Amino acid sequence: MSAPTPTRVHYHRKAQELELGYENGESYRLAVEYLRVFSPSAEVRGHGRGQETLQVGKKFVGLKDITPAGRYALKLHFDDGHDSGLFSWDYLWWLIEQREANWADYLQRLEDAGASREPLGIEIRQL
Template structure:
């Protein structure tokens, strides 16, 4: 069974949450931090095996833009410069469905690495 296509996508800038609504009336809000650390990009997920890169310091990340990718996905443009992953309807639905388990696993991996969700407070810009 394929995932439903969202009927509504709304970014709540102050809360840093992406609201996704479906035709059946269900709505879900995902934090931008969660979407960023679970980006489907090869930069984050790696190229298979244990090559994923643990994302740290993403607590305060926001979105600078959201663009459609055909009729099957969204491209999220994060304000930390990351924008290389396509969030298919199936992937977004899986993130909604598995949110609690994903987040618990992420926090465990951060703890094991001695890392933090907090940013370093250093602004880095590429020119």
């Protein structure tokens, strides 16, 4: 069974959340930081198990743009310059369903690495 296709996609800029709405009236909001650290790109996930790159300092990342990729995915353009990887409907649904477990695992991996969600240095953001 494949994942449902969103009927509505909305970016809440101030909250830095992407909202996906579905035909049954349900909607889900995913933090942009969560989407960034779980990007399906090879840059983040590597080319196989154990090749992942832990994403650090992404607490305040936002989106610059969202573009459709055919009828099966979204391309998210993050304001830290990352824009590779396609977020398929199946992958987005998996992120929704596994959000709590994924986030707990991510926080544990950060702690194990002695890393932080906080960006290093002074962040300069273009408005």
